[in-house]
Amino acid sequence: MNVRAQAAKVLNQVVEQGQSLSQALPAAQKDLNPKDKALLQVLCYGVLRTLPRLDFFCRSLMQKPLKGKQRAMHFLILVGFYQLLYTRIPSHAAVGETVDGTKALKAPGLKGMVNGVLRSFLREQEALTEKADQQDTLKYCHPGWLVKRLQSAYGEEKAASIMTENNQQAPMWLRVNNIHHTRAEYKTLLDNAELNSFDAIDDENSNALRLEKATDVYKLPGFTEGWVSVQDGAAQLAAHYLGAQENDLILDACSAPGGKTVHTLELQPLITQMVAVDADEKRLVRVQENLDRLQLQATVIHGDASKPGEWWNGDLFDRILCDAPCSATGVIRRHPDIRWLRRDSDIADLVALQKSILNALWDKLKPGGILLYATCSVLPDENELQIKGFLESRSDATLIPLSAQYNSASQGRQLLPNEDAMDGFYYAKLQKNA
Structure with missing residues (x-):
């Protein structure tokens, strides 16, 4: 099995068909030995991190783009570029194995074309790299809409730092x-x-x-x-900030895959009940698997957090974790496909959904109760501005300090990618006035 060809197939599924990498990659790795499985992951993650840059090189070296049934060959060429630029694989081996991938992709007639493009790149690499560095979208390998949003929110220098960190491999x-x-x-x-x-x-x-x-x-x-x-260090903060107490009735809304659910139970096993809700029934399987492995108990419910009337039993909650659906722009280094699967228009839809969930859940919180709002986003529209708007619309809500250590009550906490080696995350802690 040609690993380069497998990588081209996975990349085609993600970029052209809109599958998530976490879906497409494991399926392709299933029958590979450990060494090839690791190489396939490196190639897929690497190409997705550097996609526009590699695309630019391909456009510069070809008279016309590969389309239709030949599209997988385009990604095979990108896999070749990535090896030549970013791995220690000798150039002759990278070129040879990539060219051989045309057979596995059932296009042996394109062998000469792939070989020619890769060898042209070796000759023109320095000049092409200089041209690519002149454009932010190619230099930082982020879509233009996201570059603009980050620069608007953080300024050019900090935005550049965020994008640079997004292109690094996240720690375990x-x-x-x-x-x-x-x-x-x-x-x-x-x-x-x-x-x-x-x-x-x-x-x-x-x-x-x-x-x-x-x-x-x-x-x-x-x-x-x-x-x-x-579980990433930033995500682990959720259970600490939620601060579950004995005899609490707790809701973890949008709970899948369940890391925050079980962490809350680990920290406070004497709560009355943990209710874990998620709209994705398939992902709820992961929640139950986590509970089973850790020998913990929770009430797992398939339901829409924005419509609690469809699943709520009438008991008000002492604490609610609202881990809201978001752009996931804080975890791009773990999921490099996010930047290519997201669209600028998605942000407004996500902000509207977050607002709907916040308001729906707030009504199910006891007076004096705590709601912890969390996202893995770095975009202000989903974070500080979302909470600011909520507080302006709700006279019974107060933003309170997250903890003694992080005690600013004027804002939530925005973590940026690789801050203390953690993912990008946002937290805000709200109390319902008694």
Whole structure:
């Protein structure tokens, strides 16, 4: 099986057919050996991180674009470019294996064309790179609409930093289950397994460890026994900020895949009930799998968070986690396909949905109760401006400090990609006036 051809197929599915990488890649990896599985992931992630730049090189070297049934060949060429630019694979091997991919894609007649384009690139690489660096969309490998939004929100310098971080590989974070071990105890277990790790910089992230190098989850001590889970450090802050107390009735809205649900239960096992709701029935399977592995209990409901009347039993909640659907612009380094699957017009629709969910859930919160609003976005429309508008429309809502450490009540907390090595995230904590 030609791994370059497999990569071209996956990329075609993502870019041309709109499939998510998390959907297309595992299916393609299923029958590969570990070495080829890893290479396929590197090639797919790498091309998606650098897509417009590679597209530019392809347009510059070809008289006309490849369309229709030949479109997969376009992505095969991009895979070749990526190897030549960003990997240690010798150029002769990268070219040879990529050219051989034409057979696997059932287009052996295009072998000469692919070979010619790749060899032309080797000759003209320096000049083409200089031209690409003159355009922000090519230099930072982000779509123009997102470049404009980031520059408008943060200024050119900080926007450039955000986009640069988006193009890096995200680290692997672990969440230690304190029902079984303290973080220090589990860190010792990792050391014994020769897995180096670092404590989170943020003191509030008391369960978080960052691995020096990513590893297979089944190599983690006690993974199947529920001693540890994989979850980014920024996402782990949600359960700490929610601050569940004994006897609370808690709702985790938009809960899939369930990381925040189970973390809340790990921190406070004496709540009255955890209700986990999500509109995606297939993703709720992941929530139940997480609960089962960690031997925790929750009421899992398939339902629309913006329409609680369809599933709510009438009991007001003490605390609500509103992990709202968003643009996911804070986790692009983990999901490089997001920037190509999203459209500028999506943002207004997402803002309207977030507003609808916030208002619907607020009515199901007890007086004196807490709602924690969270997104994995870095766009102000979905975050600070969304909360500002909500507070202006609700006289019974007060923005309160997230914690003693992060005690600004004038705004939520916006984390940017790679801030303290974490993903981009936003949090705001609201209390319902009694």
